[in-house]
Amino acid sequence: MPPSSSAEAPPPRPLAVTMGEPAGIGGEIALLAWLQRDSAALPPFFLLDDPERLRALAATAGWSVRIETIRAPGETAAVFGTALPVLPVPLVTRPRPGQPDPANAPAVLRAIETGTALCRGGEAAALVTNPIHKAALYAAGFRHPGHTEYLAALCGNVMPVMMLASDRLRVVPVTIHVSLQQAIATLTTDLIVQTARITAADLREKFGIARPRLAVAGLNPHAGESGSMGQEDAAIVAPAVAQLRAAGINARGPLPPDTMFHAAARAGYDAAICMYHDQALIPIKTLDFDSAVNVTLGLPIIRTSPDHGTAFDIAGKGVARPDSLIAALRMAAGMARHRSHA
Numbered sequence: 200m201p202p203s204s205s206a207e208a209p210p211p212r213p214l215a216v217t218m219g220e221p222a223g224i225g226g227e228i229a230l231l232a233w234l235q236r237d238s239a240a241l242p243p244f245f246l247l248d249d250p251e252r253l254r255a256l257a258a259t260a261g262w263s264v265r266i267e268t269i270r271a272p273g274e275t276a277a278v279f280g281t282a283l284p285v286l287p288v289p290l291v292t293r294p295r296p297g298q299p300d301p302a303n304a305p306a307v308l309r310a311i312e313t314g315t316a317l318c319r320g321g322e323a324a325a326l327v328t329n330p331i332h333k334a335a336l337y338a339a340g341f342r343h344p345g346h347t348e349y350l351a352a353l354c355g356n357v358m359p360v361m362m363l364a365s366d367r368l369r370v371v372p373v374t375i376h377v378s379l380q381q382a383i384a385t386l387t388t389d390l391i392v393q394t395a396r397i398t399a400a401d402l403r404e405k406f407g408i409a410r411p412r413l414a415v416a417g418l419n420p421h422a423g424e425s426g427s428m429g430q431e432d433a434a435i436v437a438p439a440v441a442q443l444r445a446a447g448i449n450a451r452g453p454l455p456p457d458t459m460f461h462a463a464a465r466a467g468y469d470a471a472i473c474m475y476h477d478q479a480l481i482p483i484k485t486l487d488f489d490s491a492v493n494v495t496l497g498l499p500i501i502r503t504s505p506d507h508g509t510a511f512d513i514a515g516k517g518v519a520r521p522d523s524l525i526a527a528l529r530m531a532a533g534m535a536r537h538r539s540h541a
Contacts, residue, residue, distance in 0.1 A: 212324035213275035214244040215314040219329025221294035223509025224519040231521040233283045242532040245275045245284035247310035260517035272322045296515025304339030315353045318500040325501035325531035360397045360496040365487035369470040370479035382475040391439035401496040407537035414468035415452030422453040489522040503527040
C-alpha cells in the first residue's frame, strides 16, 4: 500500500562540522555561520565540539547563540532552527585564543574521526572541517602530513585529490605542498592521469556534471613553446592528455598557464588541472579569496573545508569572517544532493 500523501518525508541528513584547532577561529566562524543560517540559506549542520568552549566564545563576543547538545546526528533538524546542535567532544584544557595546546590534539583528531565515521555510516551527509594546526598535532604524536592525508587513511588509504572551488573557478593541483623543485621532479604522466581521472569522476558524481571538461595546464611558460622553454610539456603533460582523451575524458592541453584563467577561457572548462600548488591557488584566490572552498576528491565521503587557516592573529576577537565556511557548507550540501541523485 502506498504511503499516505500526508506522511512527512524524513528530514535530510545533516552536515557534520569539526572543531578544528580550538585556539583558532573555527568556533567563531561556526557560531557566525549559524547566526546567518536563514539569510545564507544554510542546510542543517551540527558541530563536533566542546559545548562549554562554544558557550564561552559566544558570551565573550556578545552573540546570542543557544548551544544544545545532541546524542546523534538525527536530532539536528529538530534543534537547528532555535539552537546550534553540538555532538560533544570534550577538550582537556580550556583553549586560549592564538595559543594552541598539544593537550587538546586528541580531541581535535577525535572530532575528525567521529565525523568521518558518521559520514561513512550514512548518519551525516558530508564532512566540513575547520582548519587545524599541524604543529600542535605533530607535538602530540600525529604522524600524517596533514588533514587530507589523515582523512584518506581513515577512508581506507585512498588517493586524495585537492580541489579549490568557487562559483567562478575550480582548480586541481597535481603536486601540492612541496617545493617547486620537488614538484617538477615528482611530476609524472601517471600522476597527472590519476589526478584527472579522479577529478572527472567526482565532477560527475558529486557536482552533477555529465561530461566534465578538463583544461590541463602546461608546466613551463607558454606550455614549453614547442620545446624552446623546456621539454617537460611534450614529454610528460601531453602524453597524459592523450591517455585521458583515449579513455573518453574531455581533456585538452597542455595549455599556456598565463592565458587559462581570464573569463572567456574559464567558460570553456569545468576544472583546471594544474601542475603545482601556486599555479592553481593564485588564480582562484585572486578571484574568490573570501569564498573559495577546499574540496577533497577521491574519498568515499564528501569533504569540504574553508580555504583559510587558523588565523591565530585574530582568534578570540570576534572579527573573523564566516564567508568561506558558509561557502563550504553550501557546497557540501549541493554535492550531497548531486550524489544522491546520481
